[in-house]
Amino acid sequence: MKIGIYSGSFDPITKGHEDIIRRAAKMTDKLVVAVLNNVNKKYLFSLEERSSMVIESLKDMDNVEVKSFQGLLTEFMEENGIEFIIRGLRAVSDYEYELTMAFANSDISCGKAETIFMPASKQYMYLSSTVVREIANYNGRLSDYLNEHVEMKIRDKIKFQGSR
Ligand code: COA
16 A cells, blocks of 8 residues: 655645645555644644644545644654655745755655655645735735635634734
8 A cells, every 4th residue: 555645734724735635645545644843833823723624625535644743754654654755846946945855854764755746736836824824914815725614714813813
């Protein structure tokens, strides 16, 4: 069984993430989507909120499993029989960082963790969760970037924060 993993902060999940997940799931028997905390980031949504938006977005997908864990991606992969990491590549600016991560993950797993890059679809090439949060802050149009239920959550969150 070919199992892949796609990890991220998903603060919040966007249609760009979903594009990679849906395409990657076609190439795997099972795809684990790992909702993680990046120690270098401050989040708008809690880990639980981020995970539940990811679960809701992917609920129609039979071979996708949403997980959270702490620690190294490669250790989680080893423990769960996962062979490869899926990463989306957007603009050229992603390349250097993604290559560094791919080499590091390969090194720390003694070559076991393979990384597969998928180009983002054209319309999501410059999309990020930061862009989405920025648009939401100014009450801009988000329907091109977010599913309806995610859009509702981010609008509620920003309203709630503004009322405090
Ligand atoms: N569509 C839309 N946005 C995308 C995207 C796509 N296809 N691909 C990436 N992005 C965005 C993300 O939304 C994120 O946006 P933001 O910074 O504005 O919030 C940004 O690109 C970076 O994404 P990513 O590289 O996935 O970083 P992340 O912070 O979301 O997640 C972890 C990083 C948590 C997955 C990573 O640090 C990890 O695996 N940690 C586990 C510990 C570990 O093993 N570390 C590695 C040691 S070598």
